Amino acid sequence: MTKRFCVSLTYAKNDTDKATVAFVIANASVASDKESIVFLSSEGVRLAQKGYADDIHEQGFAPLRELMANFVKAGGKIYVCSPCFKKRGLDENKLVEGAVVVGGAKLVEFLSENAASVSY
Amino acid sequence: MTPRAEWDAGDMGCGELILELRQKMLELQPGEYFLLIARDPGAPEDLPAWCRMTGNRLVSADHPQYLIEKRRDR
Numbered sequence: 001m002t003k004r005f006c007v008s009l010t011y012a013k014n015d016t017d018k019a020t021v022a023f024v025i026a027n028a029s030v031a032s033d034k035e036s037i038v039f040l041s042s043e044g045v046r047l048a049q050k051g052y053a054d055d056i057h058e059q060g061f062a063p064l065r066e067l068m069a070n071f072v073k074a075g076g077k078i079y080v081c082s083p084c085f086k087k088r089g090l091d092e093n094k095l096v097e098g099a100v101v102v103g104g105a106k107l108v109e110f111l112s113e114n115a116a117s118v119s120y
Numbered sequence: 121m122t123p124r125a126e127w128d129a130g131d132m133g134c135g136e137l138i139l140e141l142r143q144k145m146l147e148l149q150p151g152e153y154f155l156l157i158a159r160d161p162g163a164p165e166d167l168p169a170w171c172r173m174t175g176n177r178l179v180s181a182d183h184p185q186y187l188i189e190k191r192r193d194r
Contacts, residue, residue: 001173024134024135024136025134025135027135027136027138027139028135028138028139028166029135030139031135031138031139031141031142031170032138032169032170032173032174033173033174033175034173036144048173061136062136067135067136069134070139071139074139074143081150085176106131
């Protein structure tokens with residue numbers, strides 16, 4: 001059984017349902033002793049900005065800010081697509097805890113070493 | 121088989137449930153028992169899977185009650 005798990009997320013406030021479910025699954029991954037990452041790309045990178053997710057709270061789920069914080073607290077990492085981040089003029093000095101801006105090589109390395117992945 | 125701790129998770133499910141469960145079980149010593157009450161409809165499939173992945177032992181499952189023995193080697 002693979003020990004690494006990636007959740008790929010390309011949505012933010014343009015689909016708060018998908019953004020929320022992605023982090024719920026990421027929480028399931030990190031809770032299951034998997035080395036876990038959430039890879040944010042396209043619009044998803046906005047979630048890496050401090051404060052952005054504060055008002056996202058889907059019915060029936062914990063607030064997204066809480067889901068993200070719990071994921072990181074449990075050892076999960078948030079990879080943020082560098083070109084997507086730059087394209088949107090976001091601020092790398094205002095990243096949420098656990099987020100790191102990465103290029104494609106970092107994702108490819110992670111996925112190539114026997115990782116499973118799911119995309120939202 | 122007296123549980124060292126128990127938790128009524130109510131309707132919580134999926135990743136939220138098992139992440140919280142993991143946190144609570146960190147407080148147990150290896151081999152101690154934890155009684156979980158989880159009413160989420162996904163729990164009967166999720167909790168055995170979680171136990172298989174984490175090495176904890178599902179002693180009994182009678183939805184919504186799940187008795188889990190913390191793995192003995194950590």
